[in-house]
Amino acid sequence: MIKPMTIIAAAASVAVACLTFSSAAHAGAVLDRVLATKTLTVATSIGWPPSSFMNDKGELDGFDVEVAKGIAKQLGVDVKFVTPEWNLVTSGKWAGRWDLTMGQMVPTEERAKKFGFPGMYIYTGTVALVHKDSKATKLSDLDGKRIGVVAGTTNESYANHTLEVFGQPPIQYHFTPGEVKSYEGTPSPYDDLRLGDGVRLDGAITDETQARDIIKAGFPLKIVGEPFAYSPGGIAILHGDKEFSDKLGAAIKSLKDDGALAKLSIKWFGTDYTAAE
Structure with missing residues:
Protein backbone atom coordinates (compact mmCIF):
# COMPACT_ATOMS: atom_id res chain seq x y z
CA MET A 1 0.00 0.00 0.00
CA TYR A 123 -10.30 16.54 1.70
CA THR A 124 -10.31 13.74 -0.86
CA GLY A 125 -7.89 11.19 -2.23
CA THR A 126 -6.56 11.27 -5.78
CA VAL A 127 -6.80 8.00 -7.70
CA ALA A 128 -6.03 6.46 -11.07
CA LEU A 129 -8.84 4.94 -13.12
CA VAL A 130 -8.45 2.29 -15.82
CA HIS A 131 -10.87 0.29 -17.95
CA LYS A 132 -12.19 -2.84 -16.22
CA ASP A 133 -10.35 -4.98 -18.80
CA SER A 134 -6.99 -3.36 -18.03
CA LYS A 135 -4.26 -5.61 -16.66
CA ALA A 136 -2.90 -2.76 -14.52
CA THR A 137 -2.92 -3.64 -10.82
CA LYS A 138 -0.56 -1.00 -9.43
CA LEU A 139 0.28 2.61 -10.24
CA SER A 140 3.67 1.79 -11.75
CA ASP A 141 1.82 -0.22 -14.42
CA LEU A 142 0.77 3.15 -15.85
CA ASP A 143 4.35 4.16 -16.67
CA GLY A 144 4.57 5.14 -20.32
CA LYS A 145 0.80 4.97 -20.81
CA ARG A 146 -1.70 7.48 -22.23
CA ILE A 147 -3.36 9.21 -19.28
CA GLY A 148 -6.39 11.49 -19.48
CA VAL A 149 -6.98 14.47 -17.20
CA VAL A 150 -9.30 17.47 -17.02
CA ALA A 151 -7.48 20.59 -18.26
CA GLY A 152 -6.49 23.16 -15.66
CA THR A 153 -6.66 20.77 -12.71
CA THR A 154 -4.01 19.65 -10.26
CA ASN A 155 -4.45 16.19 -11.77
CA GLU A 156 -3.10 17.60 -15.03
CA SER A 157 -0.12 19.06 -13.16
CA TYR A 158 0.44 15.76 -11.37
CA ALA A 159 0.42 13.83 -14.64
CA ASN A 160 2.93 16.28 -16.14
CA HIS A 161 5.08 16.20 -12.98
CA THR A 162 4.75 19.97 -12.51
CA LEU A 163 2.61 20.06 -9.36
CA GLU A 164 3.82 22.30 -6.52
CA VAL A 165 1.56 22.69 -3.50
CA PHE A 166 1.71 25.87 -1.44
CA GLY A 167 4.07 25.58 1.52
CA GLN A 168 4.69 21.87 1.05
CA PRO A 169 7.72 19.72 0.11
CA PRO A 170 8.17 18.39 -3.44
CA ILE A 171 5.48 16.02 -4.67
CA GLN A 172 6.18 12.30 -4.87
CA TYR A 173 5.20 10.90 -8.27
CA HIS A 174 4.19 7.26 -8.47
CA PHE A 175 4.19 6.84 -12.25
CA THR A 176 5.31 8.66 -15.38
CA PRO A 177 2.81 8.81 -18.26
CA GLY A 178 4.07 8.42 -21.79
CA GLU A 179 1.43 10.88 -22.97
CA VAL A 180 -0.92 13.20 -21.10
CA LYS A 181 -4.19 14.08 -22.86
CA SER A 182 -6.03 17.09 -21.44
CA TYR A 183 -9.78 17.46 -21.84
CA GLU A 184 -12.07 20.49 -21.70
CA GLY A 185 -15.80 19.84 -21.53
CA THR A 186 -17.23 16.84 -23.41
CA PRO A 187 -16.05 14.22 -24.10
CA SER A 188 -14.34 13.81 -20.76
CA PRO A 189 -11.38 11.52 -20.18
CA TYR A 190 -13.80 9.04 -18.60
CA ASP A 191 -15.95 9.00 -21.76
CA ASP A 192 -12.88 8.06 -23.80
CA LEU A 193 -11.61 5.56 -21.23
CA ARG A 194 -14.92 3.72 -21.16
CA LEU A 195 -14.53 2.89 -24.89
CA GLY A 196 -12.05 0.17 -24.00
CA ASP A 197 -8.60 -0.50 -22.59
CA GLY A 198 -6.08 1.37 -24.74
CA VAL A 199 -8.62 2.45 -27.38
CA ARG A 200 -8.07 6.15 -26.70
CA LEU A 201 -6.65 6.11 -23.18
CA ASP A 202 -4.95 3.68 -20.82
CA GLY A 203 -5.97 5.50 -17.67
CA ALA A 204 -7.21 8.72 -16.08
CA ILE A 205 -6.53 10.66 -12.90
CA THR A 206 -9.33 12.11 -10.78
CA ASP A 207 -10.43 12.51 -7.17
CA GLU A 208 -11.73 9.47 -5.33
CA THR A 209 -15.23 10.84 -4.83
CA GLN A 210 -15.75 11.42 -8.53
CA ALA A 211 -14.14 8.09 -9.46
CA ARG A 212 -16.56 6.16 -7.28
CA ASP A 213 -19.52 8.13 -8.63
CA ILE A 214 -18.43 7.44 -12.23
CA ILE A 215 -18.19 3.72 -11.53
CA LYS A 216 -21.55 3.79 -9.71
CA ALA A 217 -23.07 5.43 -12.80
CA GLY A 218 -22.17 2.34 -14.82
CA PHE A 219 -18.88 3.26 -16.46
CA PRO A 220 -16.85 0.03 -17.01
CA LEU A 221 -13.87 1.37 -15.05
CA LYS A 222 -11.96 0.47 -11.89
CA ILE A 223 -9.57 2.15 -9.48
CA VAL A 224 -5.93 1.05 -9.52
CA GLY A 225 -4.35 0.60 -6.08
CA GLU A 226 -4.88 3.09 -3.26
CA PRO A 227 -5.31 6.87 -3.30
CA PHE A 228 -1.87 8.38 -3.81
CA ALA A 229 -2.55 11.89 -2.52
CA TYR A 230 -4.96 13.52 -0.11
Whole structure:
Protein backbone atom coordinates (compact mmCIF):
# COMPACT_ATOMS: atom_id res chain seq x y z
CA MET A 1 0.00 0.00 0.00
CA ILE A 2 1.26 3.47 -0.85
CA LYS A 3 1.28 5.78 2.12
CA PRO A 4 -1.16 8.66 1.43
CA MET A 5 0.52 12.04 1.02
CA THR A 6 -1.18 14.66 3.16
CA ILE A 7 -0.77 17.83 1.12
CA ILE A 8 -2.16 20.41 3.53
CA ALA A 9 -3.73 19.86 6.91
CA ALA A 10 -4.38 23.34 8.25
CA ALA A 11 -6.73 25.47 6.18
CA ALA A 12 -6.11 28.50 8.35
CA SER A 13 -2.39 28.57 7.55
CA VAL A 14 -3.14 28.48 3.82
CA ALA A 15 -5.65 31.31 4.05
CA VAL A 16 -3.34 33.53 6.08
CA ALA A 17 -0.29 32.81 3.96
CA CYS A 18 -2.11 33.48 0.69
CA LEU A 19 -3.14 36.92 1.90
CA THR A 20 0.49 38.01 1.86
CA PHE A 21 0.49 38.24 -1.94
CA SER A 22 -0.14 41.62 -3.54
CA SER A 23 -3.32 42.50 -5.38
CA ALA A 24 -4.83 45.32 -7.38
CA ALA A 25 -8.26 44.83 -5.83
CA HIS A 26 -9.52 47.27 -3.19
CA ALA A 27 -10.14 45.97 0.31
CA GLY A 28 -13.82 45.53 0.93
CA ALA A 29 -14.90 46.02 -2.70
CA VAL A 30 -16.21 42.50 -3.28
CA LEU A 31 -17.99 42.23 0.06
CA ASP A 32 -19.54 45.67 -0.47
CA ARG A 33 -20.87 44.56 -3.87
CA VAL A 34 -22.25 41.28 -2.49
CA LEU A 35 -24.04 43.03 0.37
CA ALA A 36 -25.31 45.86 -1.84
CA THR A 37 -26.77 43.51 -4.46
CA LYS A 38 -27.82 40.93 -1.86
CA THR A 39 -26.32 38.34 -4.22
CA LEU A 40 -23.29 36.07 -3.97
CA THR A 41 -22.23 34.97 -7.47
CA VAL A 42 -20.53 31.59 -7.43
CA ALA A 43 -18.62 29.86 -10.23
CA THR A 44 -19.10 26.10 -10.31
CA SER A 45 -19.52 23.23 -12.79
CA ILE A 46 -22.49 21.54 -14.44
CA GLY A 47 -20.72 18.25 -15.11
CA TRP A 48 -19.03 17.14 -11.90
CA PRO A 49 -21.40 14.90 -9.94
CA PRO A 50 -21.94 14.53 -7.07
CA SER A 51 -20.25 17.86 -6.32
CA SER A 52 -22.00 20.02 -8.92
CA PHE A 53 -24.28 18.94 -11.73
CA MET A 54 -27.66 19.46 -13.38
CA ASN A 55 -30.35 17.34 -11.72
CA ASP A 56 -33.49 15.90 -13.33
CA LYS A 57 -35.29 19.19 -12.79
CA GLY A 58 -32.68 21.10 -14.77
CA GLU A 59 -31.31 22.72 -11.61
CA LEU A 60 -27.77 22.87 -10.30
CA ASP A 61 -27.35 20.43 -7.44
CA GLY A 62 -24.68 18.63 -5.45
CA PHE A 63 -22.32 19.00 -2.53
CA ASP A 64 -20.54 22.17 -3.69
CA VAL A 65 -23.85 23.76 -4.65
CA GLU A 66 -25.37 23.13 -1.24
CA VAL A 67 -22.24 24.38 0.54
CA ALA A 68 -22.41 27.58 -1.51
CA LYS A 69 -26.06 28.02 -0.54
CA GLY A 70 -25.09 27.53 3.11
CA ILE A 71 -22.40 30.21 2.82
CA ALA A 72 -24.83 32.64 1.19
CA LYS A 73 -27.30 32.04 4.00
CA GLN A 74 -24.57 32.81 6.54
CA LEU A 75 -23.93 36.11 4.71
CA GLY A 76 -27.64 36.89 4.55
CA VAL A 77 -27.74 37.07 0.75
CA ASP A 78 -29.06 35.08 -2.21
CA VAL A 79 -26.82 32.91 -4.35
CA LYS A 80 -26.43 32.99 -8.13
CA PHE A 81 -24.47 30.32 -10.01
CA VAL A 82 -22.43 30.67 -13.19
CA THR A 83 -20.66 27.79 -14.95
CA PRO A 84 -17.48 28.92 -16.76
CA GLU A 85 -14.83 26.48 -17.99
CA TRP A 86 -12.37 25.48 -15.26
CA ASN A 87 -9.44 26.90 -17.26
CA LEU A 88 -11.08 30.32 -17.16
CA VAL A 89 -11.65 30.04 -13.43
CA THR A 90 -8.03 29.11 -12.72
CA SER A 91 -6.72 31.87 -15.01
CA GLY A 92 -7.82 34.45 -12.43
CA LYS A 93 -9.31 36.63 -15.17
CA TRP A 94 -12.69 36.91 -13.50
CA ALA A 95 -13.42 40.54 -14.40
CA GLY A 96 -16.06 40.75 -11.69
CA ARG A 97 -18.23 38.07 -13.30
CA TRP A 98 -18.30 36.00 -10.10
CA ASP A 99 -17.21 36.50 -6.51
CA LEU A 100 -15.78 33.10 -5.64
CA THR A 101 -15.45 29.60 -6.99
CA MET A 102 -16.77 26.43 -5.40
CA GLY A 103 -14.71 23.89 -7.28
CA GLN A 104 -12.68 22.27 -4.48
CA MET A 105 -9.62 24.13 -5.72
CA VAL A 106 -6.32 22.80 -4.38
CA PRO A 107 -3.99 25.63 -3.22
CA THR A 108 -0.92 25.09 -5.40
CA GLU A 109 2.09 27.41 -5.36
CA GLU A 110 1.07 28.95 -8.69
CA ARG A 111 -2.56 29.42 -7.70
CA ALA A 112 -1.61 31.04 -4.41
CA LYS A 113 -0.14 33.93 -6.43
CA LYS A 114 -3.62 34.71 -7.79
CA PHE A 115 -6.03 33.43 -5.18
CA GLY A 116 -6.79 33.45 -1.50
CA PHE A 117 -8.29 30.37 0.13
CA PRO A 118 -10.58 31.44 3.00
CA GLY A 119 -11.48 27.91 3.99
CA MET A 120 -10.94 24.28 3.09
CA TYR A 121 -14.19 22.35 3.03
CA ILE A 122 -13.27 18.93 1.64
CA TYR A 123 -10.30 16.54 1.70
CA THR A 124 -10.31 13.74 -0.86
CA GLY A 125 -7.89 11.19 -2.23
CA THR A 126 -6.56 11.27 -5.78
CA VAL A 127 -6.80 8.00 -7.70
CA ALA A 128 -6.03 6.46 -11.07
CA LEU A 129 -8.84 4.94 -13.12
CA VAL A 130 -8.45 2.29 -15.82
CA HIS A 131 -10.87 0.29 -17.95
CA LYS A 132 -12.19 -2.84 -16.22
CA ASP A 133 -10.35 -4.98 -18.80
CA SER A 134 -6.99 -3.36 -18.03
CA LYS A 135 -4.26 -5.61 -16.66
CA ALA A 136 -2.90 -2.76 -14.52
CA THR A 137 -2.92 -3.64 -10.82
CA LYS A 138 -0.56 -1.00 -9.43
CA LEU A 139 0.28 2.61 -10.24
CA SER A 140 3.67 1.79 -11.75
CA ASP A 141 1.82 -0.22 -14.42
CA LEU A 142 0.77 3.15 -15.85
CA ASP A 143 4.35 4.16 -16.67
CA GLY A 144 4.57 5.14 -20.32
CA LYS A 145 0.80 4.97 -20.81
CA ARG A 146 -1.70 7.48 -22.23
CA ILE A 147 -3.36 9.21 -19.28
CA GLY A 148 -6.39 11.49 -19.48
CA VAL A 149 -6.98 14.47 -17.20
CA VAL A 150 -9.30 17.47 -17.02
CA ALA A 151 -7.48 20.59 -18.26
CA GLY A 152 -6.49 23.16 -15.66
CA THR A 153 -6.66 20.77 -12.71
CA THR A 154 -4.01 19.65 -10.26
CA ASN A 155 -4.45 16.19 -11.77
CA GLU A 156 -3.10 17.60 -15.03
CA SER A 157 -0.12 19.06 -13.16
CA TYR A 158 0.44 15.76 -11.37
CA ALA A 159 0.42 13.83 -14.64
CA ASN A 160 2.93 16.28 -16.14
CA HIS A 161 5.08 16.20 -12.98
CA THR A 162 4.75 19.97 -12.51
CA LEU A 163 2.61 20.06 -9.36
CA GLU A 164 3.82 22.30 -6.52
CA VAL A 165 1.56 22.69 -3.50
CA PHE A 166 1.71 25.87 -1.44
CA GLY A 167 4.07 25.58 1.52
CA GLN A 168 4.69 21.87 1.05
CA PRO A 169 7.72 19.72 0.11
CA PRO A 170 8.17 18.39 -3.44
CA ILE A 171 5.48 16.02 -4.67
CA GLN A 172 6.18 12.30 -4.87
CA TYR A 173 5.20 10.90 -8.27
CA HIS A 174 4.19 7.26 -8.47
CA PHE A 175 4.19 6.84 -12.25
CA THR A 176 5.31 8.66 -15.38
CA PRO A 177 2.81 8.81 -18.26
CA GLY A 178 4.07 8.42 -21.79
CA GLU A 179 1.43 10.88 -22.97
CA VAL A 180 -0.92 13.20 -21.10
CA LYS A 181 -4.19 14.08 -22.86
CA SER A 182 -6.03 17.09 -21.44
CA TYR A 183 -9.78 17.46 -21.84
CA GLU A 184 -12.07 20.49 -21.70
CA GLY A 185 -15.80 19.84 -21.53
CA THR A 186 -17.23 16.84 -23.41
CA PRO A 187 -16.05 14.22 -24.10
CA SER A 188 -14.34 13.81 -20.76
CA PRO A 189 -11.38 11.52 -20.18
CA TYR A 190 -13.80 9.04 -18.60
CA ASP A 191 -15.95 9.00 -21.76
CA ASP A 192 -12.88 8.06 -23.80
CA LEU A 193 -11.61 5.56 -21.23
CA ARG A 194 -14.92 3.72 -21.16
CA LEU A 195 -14.53 2.89 -24.89
CA GLY A 196 -12.05 0.17 -24.00
CA ASP A 197 -8.60 -0.50 -22.59
CA GLY A 198 -6.08 1.37 -24.74
CA VAL A 199 -8.62 2.45 -27.38
CA ARG A 200 -8.07 6.15 -26.70
CA LEU A 201 -6.65 6.11 -23.18
CA ASP A 202 -4.95 3.68 -20.82
CA GLY A 203 -5.97 5.50 -17.67
CA ALA A 204 -7.21 8.72 -16.08
CA ILE A 205 -6.53 10.66 -12.90
CA THR A 206 -9.33 12.11 -10.78
CA ASP A 207 -10.43 12.51 -7.17
CA GLU A 208 -11.73 9.47 -5.33
CA THR A 209 -15.23 10.84 -4.83
CA GLN A 210 -15.75 11.42 -8.53
CA ALA A 211 -14.14 8.09 -9.46
CA ARG A 212 -16.56 6.16 -7.28
CA ASP A 213 -19.52 8.13 -8.63
CA ILE A 214 -18.43 7.44 -12.23
CA ILE A 215 -18.19 3.72 -11.53
CA LYS A 216 -21.55 3.79 -9.71
CA ALA A 217 -23.07 5.43 -12.80
CA GLY A 218 -22.17 2.34 -14.82
CA PHE A 219 -18.88 3.26 -16.46
CA PRO A 220 -16.85 0.03 -17.01
CA LEU A 221 -13.87 1.37 -15.05
CA LYS A 222 -11.96 0.47 -11.89
CA ILE A 223 -9.57 2.15 -9.48
CA VAL A 224 -5.93 1.05 -9.52
CA GLY A 225 -4.35 0.60 -6.08
CA GLU A 226 -4.88 3.09 -3.26
CA PRO A 227 -5.31 6.87 -3.30
CA PHE A 228 -1.87 8.38 -3.81
CA ALA A 229 -2.55 11.89 -2.52
CA TYR A 230 -4.96 13.52 -0.11
CA SER A 231 -5.70 17.05 -1.26
CA PRO A 232 -7.66 19.85 0.38
CA GLY A 233 -10.40 21.50 -1.65
CA GLY A 234 -11.23 25.05 -0.79
CA ILE A 235 -13.15 28.19 -1.63
CA ALA A 236 -11.03 30.38 -3.89
CA ILE A 237 -11.27 34.16 -4.25
CA LEU A 238 -9.09 36.81 -5.83
CA HIS A 239 -6.67 38.55 -3.49
CA GLY A 240 -7.46 41.97 -2.09
CA ASP A 241 -10.61 41.85 0.03
CA LYS A 242 -9.70 40.72 3.53
CA GLU A 243 -13.18 41.48 4.88
CA PHE A 244 -14.74 39.19 2.27
CA SER A 245 -12.18 36.49 3.00
CA ASP A 246 -12.82 36.71 6.73
CA LYS A 247 -16.60 36.46 6.23
CA LEU A 248 -16.22 33.37 4.04
CA GLY A 249 -13.81 31.76 6.50
CA ALA A 250 -16.25 32.39 9.34
CA ALA A 251 -19.11 30.94 7.29
CA ILE A 252 -17.22 27.70 6.58
CA LYS A 253 -16.20 27.45 10.25
CA SER A 254 -19.83 27.83 11.30
CA LEU A 255 -20.94 25.11 8.85
CA LYS A 256 -18.25 22.83 10.26
CA ASP A 257 -18.96 23.64 13.90
CA ASP A 258 -22.69 22.95 13.70
CA GLY A 259 -22.18 19.72 11.76
CA ALA A 260 -23.93 20.94 8.60
CA LEU A 261 -20.85 20.45 6.41
CA ALA A 262 -20.31 16.86 7.54
CA LYS A 263 -24.00 16.08 6.98
CA LEU A 264 -23.79 17.39 3.41
CA SER A 265 -20.69 15.27 2.76
CA ILE A 266 -22.43 12.15 4.04
CA LYS A 267 -25.53 13.00 2.00
CA TRP A 268 -23.62 13.30 -1.28
CA PHE A 269 -20.61 11.01 -0.82
CA GLY A 270 -21.76 8.52 1.79
CA THR A 271 -18.96 9.48 4.15
CA ASP A 272 -17.45 12.55 5.84
CA TYR A 273 -14.68 14.04 3.69
CA THR A 274 -14.69 17.39 5.48
CA ALA A 275 -11.84 16.74 7.95
CA ALA A 276 -8.14 16.60 7.08
CA GLU A 277 -6.58 13.13 6.96
